[in-house]
Amino acid sequence: MKFDRPLMSALLPALLTAATLCATFTGSASAADFTLAGLELNDLWVRASVPGQTNGAGYLQINNSAATSDRLVSAQADAATRVELHTVITEDGVAKMRQVSGVDIPAHASTKLSPGGFHVMFLQLTGPFRQGTVVPVVLKFEKAGEIRVNFTVKPSTYNPGSQQEQDMHGHGAGMKH
Ligand SMILES: [Cu+2]
DSSP, X not given: XXXXXXXXXXXXXXXXXXHHHHXXXXXXXXXXXXXXXXXXXXXXXXXXXXXXXXXXXXXXXEXXXXXXXXXXXXXXXXXXXXXXXXXXXXXXXXXXXXXXXXXXXXXXXXXXXXXXSOEXXXXXXXXXXXXTSEEEEEEEETTTEEEEEEEEEEOTTOOGGGTHHHHHHOTTGGGGO
């Protein structure tokens, strides 16, 4: 097969440009782990379960670039018998988990579900959360609808709250919300 040289040299810059654009788009798409309408879902994780552990908690960050607020209203997963949305409250100096009907996602803002606060609660695990695997979950938002996502299983000792979080906001800031 022969190529017409002048044609190829004319096409080459266009091809290179296309390749560059392609790379650019791939880059921006991977900036968010999952997207749904104006919502970007990032850093979805659970801790690996330890033997005998029956429940687990999932965390994620939700960026809402839309001009309207939304609300995370439910979650479903085969990995647990029941999945609820929880927060943590402190009563008489004791931190307790409480079920909530939803997690508000304000417009043009970033909402974080993180240890010590809102979380996706996996009750009665149907199998262990194994480090290095993912837990498929369907998240349902009031306006944006449903999206299937994967929570990455981190080591059982993983605790991002003890590092960057507190460096930025000071100890315990997450509990004041
Ligand atoms: Cu909980």
